[in-house]
Amino acid sequence: MSPLLLSVVVAGYLLILAGLAYKAWRETHTGSDYLVAGRQSHPFVMAMSYGATFVSTSAIIGFGGAAAVFGMGLLWLTFLTIFVGIFVAFIFFGRRTRVMGANLNAHTFPEFIGLRFQSRGLQGAAGLLIFAAMPLYAAVVLMGGGKFIAQILAVDYQMALLVLTLIVALYVVMGGIKGVMYTDAFQGSIMFAGMVTLLVFTYYRLGGVTAAHERLTGMKDIAISMFGAKGHTGWTSFPAFMSEYWLVVVTTIVLGVGIGVLAQPQLIVRFMTVKSDRELNRAVLIGGVFILVAVGVAFIVGPLANVFFYYENPATQGQIALLAAGKQVDAIIPLYIGQAMPQWFAAIFMVTMLSAAMSTLSSQFHTMGTSLGRDLYEGALGRRGNSLLINKVAVFSAIALSYGLASALPVFFEGGTAIIAHGTAIFFGICAAAFLPMYFGAIYFRGMTRAGAWAGFATGTLVSLFWIFFVHIKESKSLMLCQALFGVDSLAGDTLWTVVDPLVVALPLSIVATVVGNLHGAKIPVRHLVHCFRGIPRFSRQMPGKTSLPLTGGVPAAD
Amino acid sequence: MFGLEGIAVPLGFALCILSTLACVVYGVLNWNRGQCPEETRPRRAARGEN
Numbered sequence: 001m002s003p004l005l006l007s008v009v010v011a012g013y014l015l016i017l018a019g020l021a022y023k024a025w026r027e028t029h030t031g032s033d034y035l036v037a038g039r040q041s042h043p044f045v046m047a048m049s050y051g052a053t054f055v056s057t058s059a060i061i062g063f064g065g066a067a068a069v070f071g072m073g074l075l076w077l078t079f080l081t082i083f084v085g086i087f088v089a090f091i092f093f094g095r096r097t098r099v100m101g102a103n104l105n106a107h108t109f110p111e112f113i114g115l116r117f118q119s120r121g122l123q124g125a126a127g128l129l130i131f132a133a134m135p136l137y138a139a140v141v142l143m144g145g146g147k148f149i150a151q152i153l154a155v156d157y158q159m160a161l162l163v164l165t166l167i168v169a170l171y172v173v174m175g176g177i178k179g180v181m182y183t184d185a186f187q188g189s190i191m192f193a194g195m196v197t198l199l200v201f202t203y204y205r206l207g208g209v210t211a212a213h214e215r216l217t218g219m220k221d222i223a224i225s226m227f228g229a230k231g232h233t234g235w236t237s238f239p240a241f242m243s244e245y246w247l248v249v250v251t252t253i254v255l256g257v258g259i260g261v262l263a264q265p266q267l268i269v270r271f272m273t274v275k276s277d278r279e280l281n282r283a284v285l286i287g288g289v290f291i292l293v294a295v296g297v298a299f300i301v302g303p304l305a306n307v308f309f310y311y312e313n314p315a316t317q318g319q320i321a322l323l324a325a326g327k328q329v330d331a332i333i334p335l336y337i338g339q340a341m342p343q344w345f346a347a348i349f350m351v352t353m354l355s356a357a358m359s360t361l362s363s364q365f366h367t368m369g370t371s372l373g374r375d376l377y378e379g380a381l382g383r384r385g386n387s388l389l390i391n392k393v394a395v396f397s398a399i400a401l402s403y404g405l406a407s408a409l410p411v412f413f414e415g416g417t418a419i420i421a422h423g424t425a426i427f428f429g430i431c432a433a434a435f436l437p438m439y440f441g442a443i444y445f446r447g448m449t450r451a452g453a454w455a456g457f458a459t460g461t462l463v464s465l466f467w468i469f470f471v472h473i474k475e476s477k478s479l480m481l482c483q484a485l486f487g488v489d490s491l492a493g494d495t496l497w498t499v500v501d502p503l504v505v506a507l508p509l510s511i512v513a514t515v516v517g518n519l520h521g522a523k524i525p526v527r528h529l530v531h532c533f534r535g536i537p538r539f540s541r542q543m544p545g546k547t548s549l550p551l552t553g554g555v556p557a558a559d
Numbered sequence: 560m561f562g563l564e565g566i567a568v569p570l571g572f573a574l575c576i577l578s579t580l581a582c583v584v585y586g587v588l589n590w591n592r593g594q595c596p597e598e599t600r601p602r603r604a605a606r607g608e609n
Contacts, residue, residue, distance in 0.1 A: 072563065075571035083578040087585070095593075213562030220564070238567035277593025285586020292579040 024175030034176030056360030057144030067302030080258025124380020140423030145357030187355030194352030260428025369395025433460030455517025460510030
């Protein structure tokens with residue numbers, strides 16, 4: 001790639017980011033500006049920010065690489081992210097979250113939960129879980145971005161990591177959520193254009209839509225000969241039912257992320273940044289189209305890379321994508337871009353990947369920081385001070401932690417483990433199990449008790465962690481705690497339970513615990529419930545004209 | 560369908576397109592619904608409504 005072309009593209013990109021960061025910094029004066037953008041976000045900014053935050057390098061490099069191995073069955077994840085992650089999330093969760101968040105004057109997801117159930121303890125616990133678990137997710141996204149930069153620019157991984165972290169840190173710390181969302185909208189637009197171009201070029205290069213698919217279908221015997229024992233049936237068909245690959249694709253990738261998207265704190269807070277349902281309605285359209293392209297393209301291009309490497313590329317002829325990339329799942333997409341696409345596109349895609357990484361990272365840093373500053377320090381511990389400054393310091397601490405983890409992770413995980421995709425799925429799974437039952441209950445069930453919320457949260461968290469440390473072999477083997485305590489890599493031995501994702505076990509148990517816990521404990525006072533649900537109709541569809549206005553103060557916590 | 564094998568993958572492909580269409584249709588139909596009361600009041604006042 002021409003160094004001059006790359007320098008011009010990257011410099012232009014960074015210049016625009018700097019302009020947006022400056023605009024955000026100028027407009028951020030209060031804690032509310034820093035945390036929920038003063039609840040005045042434009043629907044385009046909100047939708048693109050939601051989508052760009054959700055779709056990281058994980059989805060493109062990590063999951064695209066995983067799709068090159070598992071095949072187009074991963075398109076089911078695209079379907080779930082559009083239907084569950086946008087349609088259901090915005091219409092059935094977003095509207096109620098927005099109204100209730102404004103009623104309670106909540107600024108973060110843990111604060112929303114804490115105020116709804118009148119529990120500072122719950123707010124602190126949710127904040128602690130986010131602050132403890134999200135660094136792994138942020139670290140793998142950082143890794144994805146760092147690896148891509150290192151590969152394309154042929155620079156040291158650690159150097160790439162440091163520069164990437166510093167750039168994102170600058171606009172998140174200074175501009176808060178406005179800095180995050182403005183840059184997200186710009187970065188999301190680049191991602192959209194980059195992914196559309198990638199799809200068109202790939203199909204063009206491989207002979208058209210149907211011809212490309214047929215060529216990939218024709219490689220079925222190769223897939224079966226290499227991975228047939230694990231359930232692979234070809235790259236254009238689904239893995240064999242209940243095989244190892246089927247369980248990984250369905251439980252970890254499709255359900256883990258597709259359901260987990262509903263309970264992501266960094267996405268939920270987006271609902272609280274808009275002022276009315278109209279913005280959410282408009283965001284459904286924008287978000288749906290964005291996610292189709294941003295997620296779907298990676299899951300089509302990844303498998304099709306096999307055709308390119310096997311037939312079209314002289315240097316890798318006779319090799320499937322995984323082998324061409326030296327068995328490094330996360331290197332497949334960057335290698336494909338480098339060898340299959342024209343040089344100018346590599347520069348564009350470089351910026352696309354930077355955008356994907358930075359848009360997700362910025363939200364993760366912001367969410368982790370606000371969990372530490374707003375939810376733990378100010379909320380659970382009840383400390384007072386300059387809220388803006390406290391949250392800036394907390395965001396900076398979260399960034400330093402993620403950077404340290406991303407520096408160390410490659411030492412512990414080999415490249416072939418698809419750590420980026422798995423790290424993302426783990427976080428999504430933990431969030432779903434810990435948060436989804438109480439979040440759903442918080443916005444739909446007036447009779448839900450604090451005990452029910454605690455029971456679901458604790459069960460979901462503990463079962464997820466138990467499964468990760470002692471059963472799900474992908475993690476339990478690397479974490480080595482199971483080996484140290486019991487002398488085996490997984491308590492499930494050689495059974496298929498070792499590849500079943502924590503979410504599949506933890507979420508049902510969390511739901512049961514929420515229901516059982518709800519039978520106990522004191523009811524939330526009716527006066528508080530009336531306050532929480534003001535503007536939310538009981539059983540009919542939302543009535544726009546009756547939407548409540550934001551209140552100035554939250555309800556004090558009971559504990 | 561489109562050179563894809565079996566039922567599950569073509570179905571997933573079709574559902575991706577259909578769910579996106581659902582988002583587009585919903586967004587278009589509700590484009591101007593759900594605005595805040597403070598936005599509508601000035602317009603009503605301008606029309607002489609109460």
